[in-house]
Amino acid sequence: xxxxxxxxxxxxxxxxxxxxxxxxxxxxxxxxxxxxxxxxxxxxxxxxxxxxxxxxxxxxxxxxxxxxxxxxxxxxxxxxxxxxxxxxxxxxxxxxxxxxxxxxxxxxxxxxxxxxxxxxxxxxxxxxxxxxxxxxxxxxxxxxxxxxxxxxxxxxxxxxxxxxxxxxxxxxxxxxxxxxxxxxxxxxxxxxxxxxxxxxxxxxxxxxxxxxxxxxxxxxxxxxxxxxxxxxxxxxxxxxxxxxxxxxxxxxxxxxxxxxxxxxxxxxxxxxxxxxxxxxxxxxxxxxxxxxxxxxxxxxxxxxxxxxxxxxxxxxxxxxxxxxxxxxxxxxxxxxxxxxxxxxxxxxxxxxxxxxxxxxxxxxxxxxxxxxxxxxxxxxxxxxxx
Amino acid sequence: xxxxxxxxxxxxxxxxxxxxxxxxxxxxxxxxxxxxxxxxxxxxxxxxxxxxxxxxxxxxxxxxxxxxxxxxxxxxxxxxxxxxxxxxxxxxxxxxxxxxxxxxxxxxxxxxxxxxxxxxxxxxxxxxxxxxxxxxxxxxxxxxxxxxxxxxxxxxxxxxxxxxxxxxxxxxxxxxxxxxxxxxxxxxxxxxxxxxxxxxxxxxxxxxxxxxxxxxxxxxxxxxxxxxxxxxxxxxxxxxxxxxxxxxxxxxxxxxxxxxxxxxxxxxxxxxxxxxxxxxxxxxxxxxxxxxxxxxxxxxxxxxxxxxxxxxxxxxxxxxxxxxxxxxxxxxxxxxxxxxxxxxxxxxxxxxxxxxxxxxxxxxxxxxxxxxxxxxxxxxxxxxxx
Numbered sequence: 001x002x003x004x005x006x007x008x009x010x011x012x013x014x015x016x017x018x019x020x021x022x023x024x025x026x027x028x029x030x031x032x033x034x035x036x037x038x039x040x041x042x043x044x045x046x047x048x049x050x051x052x053x054x055x056x057x058x059x060x061x062x063x064x065x066x067x068x069x070x071x072x073x074x075x076x077x078x079x080x081x082x083x084x085x086x087x088x089x090x091x092x093x094x095x096x097x098x099x100x101x102x103x104x105x106x107x108x109x110x111x112x113x114x115x116x117x118x119x120x121x122x123x124x125x126x127x128x129x130x131x132x133x134x135x136x137x138x139x140x141x142x143x144x145x146x147x148x149x150x151x152x153x154x155x156x157x158x159x160x161x162x163x164x165x166x167x168x169x170x171x172x173x174x175x176x177x178x179x180x181x182x183x184x185x186x187x188x189x190x191x192x193x194x195x196x197x198x199x200x201x202x203x204x205x206x207x208x209x210x211x212x213x214x215x216x217x218x219x220x221x222x223x224x225x226x227x228x229x230x231x232x233x234x235x236x237x238x239x240x241x242x243x244x245x246x247x248x249x250x251x252x253x254x255x256x257x258x259x260x261x262x263x264x265x266x267x268x269x270x271x272x273x274x275x276x277x278x279x280x281x282x283x284x285x286x287x288x289x290x291x292x293x294x295x296x297x298x299x300x301x302x303x304x305x306x307x308x309x310x311x312x313x314x315x316x317x318x319x320x321x322x323x324x325x326x327x328x329x330x331x332x333x334x335x336x337x338x339x340x341x342x343x344x345x346x347x348x349x350x351x352x353x354x355x356x357x358x359x360x361x362x363x364x365x366x367x368x369x370x371x372x373x374x375x376x377x378x379x380x381x382x383x384x385x386x
Numbered sequence: 387x388x389x390x391x392x393x394x395x396x397x398x399x400x401x402x403x404x405x406x407x408x409x410x411x412x413x414x415x416x417x418x419x420x421x422x423x424x425x426x427x428x429x430x431x432x433x434x435x436x437x438x439x440x441x442x443x444x445x446x447x448x449x450x451x452x453x454x455x456x457x458x459x460x461x462x463x464x465x466x467x468x469x470x471x472x473x474x475x476x477x478x479x480x481x482x483x484x485x486x487x488x489x490x491x492x493x494x495x496x497x498x499x500x501x502x503x504x505x506x507x508x509x510x511x512x513x514x515x516x517x518x519x520x521x522x523x524x525x526x527x528x529x530x531x532x533x534x535x536x537x538x539x540x541x542x543x544x545x546x547x548x549x550x551x552x553x554x555x556x557x558x559x560x561x562x563x564x565x566x567x568x569x570x571x572x573x574x575x576x577x578x579x580x581x582x583x584x585x586x587x588x589x590x591x592x593x594x595x596x597x598x599x600x601x602x603x604x605x606x607x608x609x610x611x612x613x614x615x616x617x618x619x620x621x622x623x624x625x626x627x628x629x630x631x632x633x634x635x636x637x638x639x640x641x642x643x644x645x646x647x648x649x650x651x652x653x654x655x656x657x658x659x660x661x662x663x664x665x666x667x668x669x670x671x672x673x674x675x676x677x678x679x680x681x682x683x684x685x686x687x688x689x690x691x692x693x694x695x696x697x698x699x700x701x702x703x704x705x706x707x708x709x710x711x712x713x714x715x716x717x718x719x720x721x722x723x724x725x726x727x728x729x730x731x732x733x734x735x736x737x738x739x740x741x742x743x744x745x746x747x748x749x750x751x752x753x754x755x756x757x758x759x760x761x762x763x764x765x766x767x768x769x770x771x772x
Contacts, residue, residue: 034439047598047613049630049639052711053420094702097679097716097723100538102511125488125516130532132515146516152486194594195585202581206616212433212594227433230592244435253435293483316480325438330483337483 003080003248004168005041009161010082013154014039014060020150026118028147029109030058032126034323035151037249040066042081044074047208051077055102057109057131058083061116069108071101087112106131110138122147155322156329157342162250162322163366163375166344169252170364170376173245175204176211177256177378186235186261190215193239194228201245213243213253214360217260221358224315224350235261238269238357238382242348244325253321253346254376255362262383269359272309272351273382276361279303279349280380283317283331287345287365287372293335300331300349309351318347321364343367344375389466389634390554391427395547396468399540400425400446406536412504414533415495416444418512420709421537423635426452428467430460433594437463441488443495443517444469447502455494457487473498492517496524508533541708542715543728548636548708549752549761552730555638556750556762559631561590562597563642563764572621572647576601579625580614587631599629599639600746603646607744610701610736621647624655624743624768628734630711639707639732640762641748648769655745658695658737659768662747665689665735666766669703669717673731673751673758679721686717686735695737704733707750729753730761 017028017039036042040058044051056070056078070078071091078086089108092098109131119141123132125148132144158166179200184193194215201211214225218237225240233239242255257273259265265273279300286299300317304310319326321344329337329345339345345367350360361380365372403414403425422428426444430437442456442464456464457477464472475494478484495517505527509518511534518530544552565586570579584597600611604623611626619625628641643659645651651659665686672685686703690696705712708730715723715731725731731753736746747766751758 045613046596049598049711052598052637053709092712092716094700095719097714097718097721098712100511100535101710102534123515125486125514127515128511129509129513129515129518129530130511130534133518133530144515144519148488148516149486191588191592195581195588198594199581199585202577206577207613208580208584208598210432212435212438227431227593251438314480323439324487325435326478326484328483330478332483333481335483 003041003043004161004165005082005248006161007082009159010039010041012159014066015064016154017147017151018060018062018064020154021122021147022145024120025122025145026062026120027113027116028060028122029127029131030060030124031055031128032124034249035124037323038151038155040068040081040083042068042070042077043248044077046210050074053101055105057105059109059112067112069105069112071104106134110134119143120145124148124151155327156320157340158322158344158366159342163344165248165250166252166322166364167375169245169247169250170254172201172204172209172247173243173252173254174376174378176201176243176245177241180241180258184233184239184258184260186233188233189230190217190228190233191230193233197241197243205247210246211243214240215243216240221257222352222354224352224358224360233260238359240358240360242360242362249323251321251325252364252376253325253362254364254378255348255360256378256380257359257361257382259382265382268356269382272353272359275304275307275309276349276351276359277380280347280361280363283347283349284372287339287367288370289339289341289367291339293329293331293337294333296331297333297335300347304351312351312353313349314352315350317349318345320345339367341367341369389427389429390547390551391468391634392547393468395545396425396427398545400452401450402540403533403537404446404448404450406540407508407533408531410506411508411531411533412448412506413499413502414446414508415513415517416446416510417441417514418510420635421510423709424537424541426454426467426469428454428456428463429634430463432596436460439487441491443491445495445498453498455491455498457490492520496520505529506531510534510537541713542706543726544708544730544752545728549730551634551636552638552708552750553761555631555633555636556640558587558590558595558633559629559638559640560762560764562587562629562631563627566627566644570619570625570644570646572619574619575616576603576614576619577616579619583627583629591633596632597629600626601629602626607643608738608740610738610744610746619646624745626744626746628746628748635709637707637711638750638762639711639748640750640764641734641746642764642766643745643747643768645768651768654742655768658739658745661690661693661695662735662737662745663766666733666747666749669733669735670758673725673753674756675725675727675753677725679715679717679723680719682717683719683721686733690737698737698739699735700738701736703735704731706731725753727753727755
């Protein structure tokens with residue numbers, strides 16, 4: 001599975017991590033899947049048996065040296081990662097019974113660490129207790145510090161290769177939206193709508209991708225969404241399409257609401273649509289460095305309040321995305337998160353009224369020095385041009 | 387996502403675990419996704435944003451009491467698990483910025499453990515070092531033991547609800563095979579073949595599922611398979627379909643090889659097909675408790691050897707499946723794994739010849755007291771009846 005990440009990007013992120021750590025930290029072990037992608041560009045495709053339940057470890061030295069350890073079944077993915085050195089110990093050789101998979105990783109990690117000199121060891125929040133206890137057996141004097149929060153904080157400000165990775169997800173998801181506009185017809189189930197969007201995304205990506213989110217029609221829109229069901233889509237139904245495409249760990253997350261078959265929509269729905277689009281524009285007007293999450297939320301909600309619709313807006317105005325969902329910054333009523341350059345965020349105003357219908361519109365943005373760039377390019381509105 | 391697991395099954399597995407542990411173990415913490423499914427029936431769907439990067443903890447008392455901890459975003463899945471007690475601490479409330487997700491889980495785990503009395507704590511191999519270190523801060527005298535190997539060993543012998551879960555995956559995958567037989571045509575790409583099989587599986591499951599495996603045509607079959615590509619399928623191509631459907635953590639894993647458009651196949655291909663089908667029958671003849679993996683491999687390979695084809699058979703004869711892939715027992719040349727009642731295994735003889743083509747045929751079985759039952763029911767052979 002090709003990644004948009006680059007060797008330079010991964011190296012830059014490792015350097016930023018090492019520069020952010022206390023000077024006493026001599027080595028760092030990273031185990032969480034998202035951190036392995038972030039710092040090494042390592043992402044085993046979930047669409048092969050080789051990657052099922054596979055783990056990996058990344059060891060960073062204070063001098064910047066990077067070593068990825070992953071077993072022989074995921075060697076292809078390890079070889080495509082961006083590190084100085086790759087170890088692929090044999091877990092299963094096809095002629096003998098295989099031991100527990102995690103044990104192979106632990107042993108190889110201990111072997112690699114034997115070569116390192118360290119008094120203070122940084123670990124991320126996923127490193128198993130068994131690994132740390134085994135290290136302590138050999139080096140009882142080692143002090144262990146959690147570098148997970150530092151990595152979590154660094155992840156906010158995306159680098160160019162990460163923006164490229166998220167933009168790629170947006171492009172693939174846009175192919176899904178285009179297929180939804182021309183393909184969803186009355187009489188189809190929500191599951192069939194999911195399938196046609198999924199197919200279009202996979203065609204655009206050239207490989208299987210993970211597609212998740214809300215694929216909800218009719219009455220179901222009134223409570224905001226949910227995954228696809230066997231519900232048969234009716235003419236004049238609203239359809240909330242709010243979905244994420246995951247490629248190599250990164251993801252998009254944008255939405256539109258359609259009137260199925262481009263048909264009738266009531267004055268009330270038009271009023272709600274108009275309020276949502278004004279809200280998204282108001283939110284966009286607030287997107288720039290140093291603005292607080294609460295201020296972005298306030299800008300969005302002010303449009304609803306002005307129209308007496310704010311009681312129909314029950315959720316966040318948006319949030320960060322990247323290797324997680326939802327990630328910081330949180331664009332909510334009481335958020336003190338201040339936007340920074342490189343934040344990738346969504347804005348997703350929505351209104352939901354019993355007996356009328358629900359709708360949500362959402363775009364993805366990256367925060368720049370003087371404002372933002374829009375990463376998603378689908379058209380917003382109940383009646384999309386075909 | 388509905389599971390076939392039952393409250394009785396989960397309770398039985400927890401009882402078996404506690405009975406297998408040293409009598410000194412007072413409490414157990416479980417964190418690995420597969421162990422959480424196994425012991426609690428907990429499986430967060432990957433097709434919702436709520437589950438992205440979510441973790442959970444299961445705490446078992448020596449008295450059999452079970453408590454699952456998972457944050458508020460995955461409450462739906464936690465509530466559907468089969469435990470005595472569910473804690474769903476708030477991670478993200480939609481009005482304030484959210485802390486690091488794992489910290490919420492760690493804190494709730496420590497809170498729950500405060501109520502427990504224990505001197506010896508069992509943990510699985512995924513419990514993070516941070517959790518164990520935090521426990522040691524409060525109880526420096528605690529002794530920690532790894533119960534991961536015990537769980538791994540218990541997993542071999544599947545209980546009836548687990549067999550039902552795997553059978554369900556087989557049924558869904560069979561719908562995919564049926565769609566492949568009628569739907570794959572010359573001129574389609576392998577990706578389009580993947581899409582039609584994927585759609586059929588999702589229709590049969592009534593929800594999005596993970597479908598992974600080999601979807602390889604023409605020349606690509608000679609090296610055994612691989613994920614779907616943009617390669618255009620030709621008339622008379624071989625097509626190896628070797629795929630797994632994952633539902634609620636469990637999976638099937640079976641295969642067939644088709645001649646596309648049901649057309650021509652050479653005498654050499656017919657010879658190879660006949661050898662493979664004889665090999666699978668010979669392997670089936672060896673499936674019963676106490677038989678060693680090497681003996682099953684031997685039965686399979688003997689058929690190839692007798693025909694002078696064994697040099698074209700480069701891989702295992704089969705392996706266990708369930709919550710992982712490949713799992714023990716390993717049906718390979720030097721395997722000492724002895725079959726036990728409740729093992730779910732595959733047999734997958736295959737032959738691959740440069741310039742001719744490659745093929746693989748595979749079924750899934752559960753080992754019974756006097757032999758086996760076949761869990762997969764697709765037809766094997768190059769020219770399937772349409």
